[in-house]
Amino acid sequence: MSYLGQIPIYGLCILIGLVVIASIATLLCHYHKLMVEDLFIVCGVVGLFSLVGAKLLLFIVSPNITSQWGDAGGVFYGGVLGGILALVGLKKFTDIPLEAFGRFMVPLCALFHAFGRLGCLLTGCCYGIETEGHLFIEYHHSLIAPNHTHLFPVQGIEAVGELLIFGVLLYLSYGKKWSSMTCLLTYGVCYGLLRFILEFFRGDAYRGIYFGLSLSQWISLILLFGIGLWFLNRRRSDYGVRKE
Amino acid sequence: MGIASLVLGIVAILLSFIPFIQLIATMLGVIGLVLGAASRKQSILLEKPTGISTAGMICSGNGIGITLLMYVACSGLINSVVNH
Numbered sequence: 124m125s126y127l128g129q130i131p132i133y134g135l136c137i138l139i140g141l142v143v144i145a146s147i148a149t150l151l152c153h154y155h156k157l158m159v160e161d162l163f164i165v166c167g168v169v170g171l172f173s174l175v176g177a178k179l180l181l182f183i184v185s186p187n188i189t190s191q192w193g194d195a196g197g198v199f200y201g202g203v204l205g206g207i208l209a210l211v212g213l214k215k216f217t218d219i220p221l222e223a224f225g226r227f228m229v230p231l232c233a234l235f236h237a238f239g240r241l242g243c244l245l246t247g248c249c250y251g252i253e254t255e256g257h258l259f260i261e262y263h264h265s266l267i268a269p270n271h272t273h274l275f276p277v278q279g280i281e282a283v284g285e286l287l288i289f290g291v292l293l294y295l296s297y298g299k300k301w302s303s304m305t306c307l308l309t310y311g312v313c314y315g316l317l318r319f320i321l322e323f324f325r326g327d328a329y330r331g332i333y334f335g336l337s338l339s340q341w342i343s344l345i346l347l348f349g350i351g352l353w354f355l356n357r358r359r360s361d362y363g364v365r366k367e
Numbered sequence: 368m369g370i371a372s373l374v375l376g377i378v379a380i381l382l383s384f385i386p387f388i389q390l391i392a393t394m395l396g397v398i399g400l401v402l403g404a405a406s407r408k409q410s411i412l413l414e415k416p417t418g419i420s421t422a423g424m425i426c427s428g429n430g431i432g433i434t435l436l437m438y439v440a441c442s443g444l445i446n447s448v449v450n451h
Contacts, residue, residue: 137435
């Protein structure tokens with residue numbers, strides 16, 4: 124882990140991200156006249172399941188990295204799977220208006236992820252491949268990334284991509300009045316594509332390469348395939364209703 | 368649920384001062400927060416007093432906040448000691 128003075132940067136970025144997201148979410152909750160208690164329940168349950176999912180997938184794919192188990196690190200897609208499970212459970216067992224919360228929580232997820240990636244960039248984890256181009260970052264005291272080498276700033280580009288996705292989702296959610304489910308699936312498609320492309324520029328392959336693609340690329344493909352099937356199924360059912 | 372939230376919040380605050388187990392303290396704090404929020408919502412809807420559930424939510428929230436601050440501060444302190 125890299126430090127700002129004596130303070131770990133990744134933890135600091137996550138902390139700042141949490142405070143920013145919680146403040147915006149509470150303000151929007153009051154604006155939409157929703158119960159703040161419901162917001163705490165949704166965020167708490169989804170956060171807890173995401174944390175467990177991210178750690179569980181980290182344990183499955185890289186059991187040797189024991190230093191990160193008690194740390195802030197984890198596998199993002201594990202967190203997504205955990206979060207989806209939590210949302211399914213909340214929809215089934217509670218009467219919380221998830222549609223209304225999803226309208227602002229889905230874009231805020233992208234914003235929070237941007238903070239996480241900024242932490243990666245400053246720490247030096249999830250670093251990019253070596254490059255001879257003009258766009259590079261050079262670490263001098265990183266404990267994770269190779270020092271004194273020109274590396275492609277893949278984490279920074281992902282953070283910018285997440286910010287763009289945040290803007291697009293906000294526009295779709297409030298401007299175009301798309302449902303929160305459609306916004307969530309749009310986030311899945313945008314992030315899946317972004318991650319699939321950026322994985323080719325990642326220099327750390329410690330989570331393994333399977334049949335020429337990294338684990339995250341395989342999960343991105345499965346995610347995109349699943350969302351594609353969902354859209355096809357929905358279109359077919361809409362067509363069926365119109366025909367009747 | 369309100370009392371469970373209060374207990375979990377207090378345990379989270381106590382555990383947050385111990386380094387290396389901050390993940391457990393965070394999880395306890397989050398569970399406490401969820402239970403407190405659910406209890407408070409139920410109390411509001413049934414027009415009952417919300418004191419214990421509010422206290423549970425505040426303790427759990429403080430537990431999470433102190434845990435995160437201690438995580439950042441303790442890591443810095445440990446790093447400083449190691450460096451010297």
